[in-house]
Amino acid sequence: MLKTETPSTQHAQLDLYPVEALVDALVEDQAQAVAAVKAASASICAAVEAMAPRIAAGGRLIYAGAGTSGRLGVLDSVELYPTFSWPRERAKALLAGGLGAMFEAVEGAEDDLNKGAADLRLLYPTYNDVLLLVAASGTTPYVLGAMQAARTVGAFTVGIANNARTPLLTGADVGILLDTGAEVISGSTRLKAGTAQKIVLNTLSSALMVRLHKVYGNLMVDLQATNAKLVERAVRLTVHATGADAAAARAALEQCQYQVKLAMLMLLKKQTAAEAQAQLDATHGNVRAALTKKES
Known part of the structure; x- marks a missing residue:
């Protein structure tokens, strides 16, 4: 049995x-x-x-x-x-x-x-x-x-x-x-x-x-902010990952459809949303690699 x-x-x-x-x-x-x-x-x-x-x-x-x-x-x-x-x-x-x-x-x-x-x-x-x-x-x-x-x-x-x-x-x-x-x-x-x-x-x-680089440290940085709770979570994650204040984090997120990875690059590397997206694409979605990548 x-x-x-x-x-x-x-x-x-x-x-x-x-x-x-x-x-x-x-x-x-x-x-x-x-x-x-x-x-x-x-x-x-x-x-x-x-x-x-x-x-x-x-x-x-x-x-x-x-x-x-x-x-x-x-x-x-x-x-x-x-x-x-x-x-x-x-x-x-x-x-x-x-x-x-x-x-x-x-x-x-x-x-x-x-x-x-x-x-x-x-x-x-x-x-x-x-x-x-x-x-x-x-x-x-x-x-x-x-x-x-x-x-x-x-x-x-x-x-x-x-x-x-x-x-x-x-x-x-x-x-x-x-x-x-x-x-x-x-x-x-x-x-x-x-x-x-x-x-x-x-x-x-x-x-x-x-x-597959969907996590940075132990942060869920590739979530879909599809409701009010997840929008606020995206703000908190961006604040935690970058040290920016909530207002700056929210402003960056609003420019990139609340994609935490892009907001991180925008804030830490002083990039536009388009520049951050190009950087992320070049590293196949690996935000850690994008953060350390030298500008060409």
Whole structure:
């Protein structure tokens, strides 16, 4: 039996617990998700190292999963644009049952291997694309179908599963085992198995964006200021990165559509928005390199 399906021996009388003990049991069990991710650090590093050159060469991040795992992939994909200005067309998510399954479970959709392959083929995968394939069991047919279709074109595959020696982990280019064990509510992989998957997806995509120069120091300098909260965040980031006062930061941002990287160059190098854009283009979006680049 898969570990994630094995009944837990720790809380066999969970339904009899008083609420304080019930909450403690559920919270304490989640801590094992962090331990499982830490144990997988070497595999996560290997995935990031292999992903970065393909994505830098124009590849896409494509997520595939079913149920909770698939929904976590959708969540990670849609957050890359506002957080890192990552083009929406370069972050795609496949969810068994279609996007309607984000809001209502589509039972049985995960069992269709051919549909997983067909859905991926509709995206016309290429060699530089990276597939993040997520399935707690490691055996979900829909996800395995997507993996098989990806492998036929040489796309890079990362399998993320919570059970060892399963087809997803052994078939992917890099397998990331999140050994979270039995769930406190038996078989409910939306609990710590899902938590571990969320941590890994956050880590993979964030590490990738750092490698692609979307972060300066630890500042999120490539965000999209699409609402009032994010406009104010852009101002604060520019102030922090440059030492300018808020008025100067806001004035610079207003001249460059609230792009923090450009505002930084404008303020620190006394450049116009056009000059800053040219400097940033010359360094392929690397603001640190642009700041140290000598004027020609």
